[in-house]
Amino acid sequence: MAEPPILAVKGVKTFYGAIQALHGVDLEVARGEIVALIGANGAGKSTLLMTICGNPRARAGAVQFDGEDITALPTHEIVRRGVAQVPEGRRIFPRMSVFENLQMGATLADPAHFSHDLERVFAMFPRLAERRDQRGGTLSGGEQQMLAISRALMSRPRLLLLDEPSLGLAPLIVRQIFEAIGRIAREEGVTIFLVEQNAYHALRLADRGYVLANGRVRLSGGGRELLANAEVRAAYLEGGHP
Amino acid sequence: MAYFSQQLINAITLGAIYGLIAVGYTMVYGIIGMINFAHGEVFMIGAFISLIGFMICGLLGIGSAPVAILLVLLMAMAFSAVYGWAIERTAYRPLRGSFRLAPLISAIGVSIALQNYVQLVQGARPKPGGDVVSGGFNLFSADGFDVRVTWLQIIIVLVTVVLMMGFTWLIARTPLGRRQRACEQDMKMAALLGVNVDRTISLTFVLGAALAAVAGMLFLMYYGVIDFFIGFLAGIKAFTAAVLGGIGSLPGAMLGGLLIGLIEVFWAAYFSSEYKDVAAFAILVLVLIFRPSGLLGKPEIEKV
Numbered sequence: 001m002a003e004p005p006i007l008a009v010k011g012v013k014t015f016y017g018a019i020q021a022l023h024g025v026d027l028e029v030a031r032g033e034i035v036a037l038i039g040a041n042g043a044g045k046s047t048l049l050m051t052i053c054g055n056p057r058a059r060a061g062a063v064q065f066d067g068e069d070i071t072a073l074p075t076h077e078i079v080r081r082g083v084a085q086v087p088e089g090r091r092i093f094p095r096m097s098v099f100e101n102l103q104m105g106a107t108l109a110d111p112a113h114f115s116h117d118l119e120r121v122f123a124m125f126p127r128l129a130e131r132r133d134q135r136g137g138t139l140s141g142g143e144q145q146m147l148a149i150s151r152a153l154m155s156r157p158r159l160l161l162l163d164e165p166s167l168g169l170a171p172l173i174v175r176q177i178f179e180a181i182g183r184i185a186r187e188e189g190v191t192i193f194l195v196e197q198n199a200y201h202a203l204r205l206a207d208r209g210y211v212l213a214n215g216r217v218r219l220s221g222g223g224r225e226l227l228a229n230a231e232v233r234a235a236y237l238e239g240g241h242p
Numbered sequence: 243m244a245y246f247s248q249q250l251i252n253a254i255t256l257g258a259i260y261g262l263i264a265v266g267y268t269m270v271y272g273i274i275g276m277i278n279f280a281h282g283e284v285f286m287i288g289a290f291i292s293l294i295g296f297m298i299c300g301l302l303g304i305g306s307a308p309v310a311i312l313l314v315l316l317m318a319m320a321f322s323a324v325y326g327w328a329i330e331r332t333a334y335r336p337l338r339g340s341f342r343l344a345p346l347i348s349a350i351g352v353s354i355a356l357q358n359y360v361q362l363v364q365g366a367r368p369k370p371g372g373d374v375v376s377g378g379f380n381l382f383s384a385d386g387f388d389v390r391v392t393w394l395q396i397i398i399v400l401v402t403v404v405l406m407m408g409f410t411w412l413i414a415r416t417p418l419g420r421r422q423r424a425c426e427q428d429m430k431m432a433a434l435l436g437v438n439v440d441r442t443i444s445l446t447f448v449l450g451a452a453l454a455a456v457a458g459m460l461f462l463m464y465y466g467v468i469d470f471f472i473g474f475l476a477g478i479k480a481f482t483a484a485v486l487g488g489i490g491s492l493p494g495a496m497l498g499g500l501l502i503g504l505i506e507v508f509w510a511a512y513f514s515s516e517y518k519d520v521a522a523f524a525i526l527v528l529v530l531i532f533r534p535s536g537l538l539g540k541p542e543i544e545k546v
């Protein structure tokens with residue numbers, strides 16, 4: 001067999017107390033791919049990304065990173081293996097400066113890389129450089145999203161999990177963010193698994209996509225292929241883009 | 243004026259001790275959102291370890307007071323840190339994720355157990371000790387009244403200021419402090435960035451315990467007697483100080499400690515020493531009515 005996929009989710013079931021959010025999810029992301037996950041509100045997209053990071057933990061099934069079973073590892077051990085997440089709601093540390101948030105992103109990184117990596121994210125998002133000493137909690141939504149992505153990149157991840165990076169942002173910023181994601185994948189060779197409501201942008205950018213509905217994978221295929229799919233168009237592109 | 247100055251000096255000394263204990267309450271509250279009800283007992287145990295420490299120094303013939311103080315300080319911090327760690331492991335960690343009051347009840351249990359343990363091992367009667375620094379000097383005289391500062395008071399304030407500065411630096415400037423603050427602000431996110439949250443919580447208990455132990459040593463030296471019950475009242479007052487200053491806020495804990503010291507001493511000096519404890523709590527109630535988050539507490543509203 002060829003090299004294992006960087007991420008494999010196998011029959012994962014996740015519960016919140018008695019409520020089941022994921023009913024046996026199977027999917028794979030190969031090294032270097034951009035894969036999009038779309039689905040309606042409450043489908044279980046965020047739950048899946050968090051389950052990959054071990055919080056909440058899958059009650060059944062397995063999550064494999066680079067061929068290794070990480071299902072039972074604590075979160076900080078999972079991310080140490082090269083996973084970074086831009087979580088739902090961005091979760092910027094509100095009482096830390098932009099700079100300190102980035103320092104937190106570098107928790108697992110080699111300190112020798114810090115200043116280089118800092119310059120790199122500042123080059124990608126010059127806005128952040130201007131606001132280096134501003135408290136995270138006072139940044140605008142778009143700036144927070146830029147910071148969340150930058151913070152995730154500071155650990156030099158091999159797999160980047162993004163949860164709705166375009167949520168609540170103006171169209172211009174959305175385009176900027178998607179451009180940045182594309183660059184991160186192409187230029188830095190980071191594998192990207194992207195959750196989006198904004199199916200049009202996500203599927204155009206992605207190599208492949210999955211559609212999640214009620215905690216199950218309902219459809220999968222190439223990004224353009226899914227964009228052309230009648231069911232996807234009806235459910236996720238209605239009233240949106242052509 | 244002279245009488246006032248004298249009381250001020252005494253109040254600052256007492257406030258320093260409360261402040262050191264209050265830091266432990268505020269740090270633990272900041273990170274797990276719960277009061278460590280066994281914290282006062284760590285202070286009491288720190289005082290007893292110091293008592294033993296000074297006795298050992300005496301037996302070893304260590305005559306120099308600064309050397310003895312430093313040795314006892316390190317010893318009290320180290321042993322109490324172990325107690326702080328153990329309290330977290332036994333009373334808090336196993337109950338994380340259960341209903342909110344459970345850890346508080348277990349912490350009260352630990353608190354009672356520690357009191358009884360010390361009572362059993364050390365006896366119930368007050369024990370004298372820690373009498374290594376004496377003397378002082380007259381600052382000035384007025385109205386036929388000498389304003390006196392003792393060397394001990396200077397040591398207490400100096401040790402407190404140095405430790406508080408060191409501690410503030412640790413939290414504000416070091417990677418360790420940054421991880422601690424990250425857990426305080428968003429534990430889930432801190433874990434996603436690779437922070438070992440359990441270890442950071444343990445560390446918070448350990449640091450708070452070490453500072454409480456120093457307070458215990460200073461208390462022993464200042465009052466000269468301790469018993470197994472000192473942790474109760476001192477703990478409640480330091481807790482009040484933490485709430486007064488704004489629970490979760492480090493400078494708030496220090497300010498609150500100072501204020502509780504001031505209130506207590508001045509109330510006793512100008513009104514009645516019988517109600518000095520009541521006065522501190524009454525002022526706490528007043529402050530909380532007008533500023534529910536305490537004097538330096540974080541505002542409730544936060545973007546994000």
Ligand SMILES: Nc1ncnc2c1ncn2[C@@H]1O[C@H](COP(=O)(O)OP(=O)(O)OP(=O)(O)O)[C@@H](O)[C@H]1O
Binds near residue numbers: 021039
């Ligand atoms: N902490 C929780 N406790 C209980 N139920 C939860 C919790 N978090 C999510 N759920 C439930 O799990 C299901 C999946 O939620 P999830 O957040 O994963 O959806 P999502 O696909 O990310 O939705 P959205 O697009 O709105 O972000 C929902 O029914 C939600 O109500």
Ligand SMILES: [Mg+2]
Binds near residue numbers: 046
């Ligand atoms: Mg979501």
